[in-house]
Amino acid sequence: xxxxxxxxxxxxxxxVLEANGLSMWGYSVLVALDRSAIRTQAALAEAIGADKTRxxxxxxxxxxxxLIERVPxxxxxxxxxxxxxxxxxxxxxxxxxxxxxxxxxxxGRLSPGDRAAFVRILQELSGVDWS
Amino acid sequence: xxxxxxxxxxxxxxxVLEANGLSMWGYSVLVALDRSAIRTQAALAEAIGADKTRxxxxxxxxxxxxLIERVPxxxxxxxxxxxxxxxxxxxxxxxxxxxxxxxxxxxGRLSPGDRAAFVRILQELSGVDWS
DNA sequence: TATTGTTATACTCTATAACTATA
DNA sequence: TATAGTTATAGAGTATAACAATA
Numbered sequence: 298x299x300x301x302x303x304x305x306x307x308x309x310x311x312x313v314l315e316a317n318g319l320s321m322w323g324y325s326v327l328v329a330l331d332r333s334a335i336r337t338q339a340a341l342a343e344a345i346g347a348d349k350t351r352x353x354x355x356x357x358x359x360x361x362x363x364l365i366e367r368v369p370x371x372x373x374x375x376x377x378x379x380x381x382x383x384x385x386x387x388x389x390x391x392x393x394x395x396x397x398x399x400x401x402x403x404x405g406r407l408s409p410g411d412r413a414a415f416v417r418i419l420q421e422l423s424g425v426d427w428s
Numbered sequence: 429x430x431x432x433x434x435x436x437x438x439x440x441x442x443x444v445l446e447a448n449g450l451s452m453w454g455y456s457v458l459v460a461l462d463r464s465a466i467r468t469q470a471a472l473a474e475a476i477g478a479d480k481t482r483x484x485x486x487x488x489x490x491x492x493x494x495l496i497e498r499v500p501x502x503x504x505x506x507x508x509x510x511x512x513x514x515x516x517x518x519x520x521x522x523x524x525x526x527x528x529x530x531x532x533x534x535x536g537r538l539s540p541g542d543r544a545a546f547v548r549i550l551q552e553l554s555g556v557d558w559s
Numbered sequence: 560t561a562t563t564g565t566t567a568t569a570c571t572c573t574a575t576a577a578c579t580a581t582a
Numbered sequence: 583t584a585t586a587g588t589t590a591t592a593g594a595g596t597a598t599a600a601c602a603a604t605a
Contacts, residue, residue: 298550298551298554299430299433299434299437299550300434300438301477301554302430302550302553302554303430303431303434304477306430307431337562337563337564338563338564339562339563339564346432346435347596348596348597349563349564349565350564350565350566350596350597350598351595351596351597353564353565353566373562373563373604373605374563374603374604374605375562375563375564375603375604375605376562376563376564376604377563377564403553406552406553407549407552407553411545411549411552414542414545414546414549415545415546415549418538418542418545418546419429419430419433420429421537421538421542422433422534422537422538423429423432423433468586468587469586469587470585470586470587478573479573479574480586480587480588481573481574481575481587481588481589482572482573482574484587484588484589504581504582504585504586505580505581505582505586506580506581506582506585506586506587507581507585507586507587508586508587560605561604561605562603562604562605563602563603563604563605564601564602564603564604565600565601565602565603566599566600566601566602567598567599567600567601568597568598568599568600569596569597569598569599570595570596570597570598571594571595571596571597572593572594572595572596573592573593573594573595574591574592574593574594575590575591575592575593576589576590576591576592577588577589577590577591578587578588578589578590579586579587579588579589580585580586580587580588581584581585581586581587582583582584582585582586
């Protein structure tokens with residue numbers, strides 16, 4: 298039941314991301330880095346559930362566009378210190394606002410009580426260990 | 429929040445499907461055909477949210493293994509009448525039981541009230557038009 | 560020798576278009 | 583000519599393994 302729901306949701310939100318010039322993974326990176334800077338790319342990949350080889354092209358592009366910073370750690374020059382820039386934060390905020398507006402279209406169908414319960418239950422389920 | 433949840437869920441349930449010798453799409457087909465027989469492959473594809481060209485290999489395999497029937501409609505020999513077989517229904521029931529057992533692992537964390545609410549809310553959201 | 564990031568490669572999934580057969 | 587199914591092909595997304603730099 299969840300799978301088709303998420304599929305429809307992503308199909309609806311992909312154009313929103315595109316309008317803001319971000320891919321799904323690019324957006325995920327900005328959201329993660331907005332929470333806090335990260336010291337290695339592998340840690341970032343893990344945080345957003347991606348592969349470390351997969352985020353490289355994404356980081357390249359975000360950096361080229363000035364949305365993130367990516368500098369070698371002076372204390373361990375193998376690692377790259379990752380942080381969001383002001384422009385990156387602006388892009389993230391704008392995109393997030395657009396997405397949340399889209400989510401209103403379906404969350405708005407729920408009663409306020411159901412809506413609160415739904416979000417609370419999702420948070421609970423997100424803590425489950427799947428291994 | 430939903431996307432990582434579904435990703436983890438699918439990762440957890442894929443081995444269960446595999447153990448029962450079914451792919452995700454193969455299982456979807458059996459579930460759809462168990463509800464009712466379908467008159468064309470295009471309609472089946474639409475019902476499970478797939479592409480009509482994509483289900484062909486899946487139908488080939490399910491048919492070879494005797495899990496579905498697929499015969500030309502005598503009234504319009506372009507179309508293929510699709511139905512689940514007894515063996516197919518057995519395979520579907522067994523797989524479904526295994527999957528639902530897996531779902532207990534996380535639904536079991538919820539209080540009975542939350543659990544009922546969650547399922548009800550999901551059903552409500554599934555009715556949303558996304559276009 | 561181990562680790563971080565990168566590149567190269569192959570593999571899977573999916574979508575598009577061309578084709579066959581029926582109507 | 584239009585439709586159901588099929589096949590072929592190309593593209594995107596992903597994972598694996600090999601490589602370079604640093605520790």
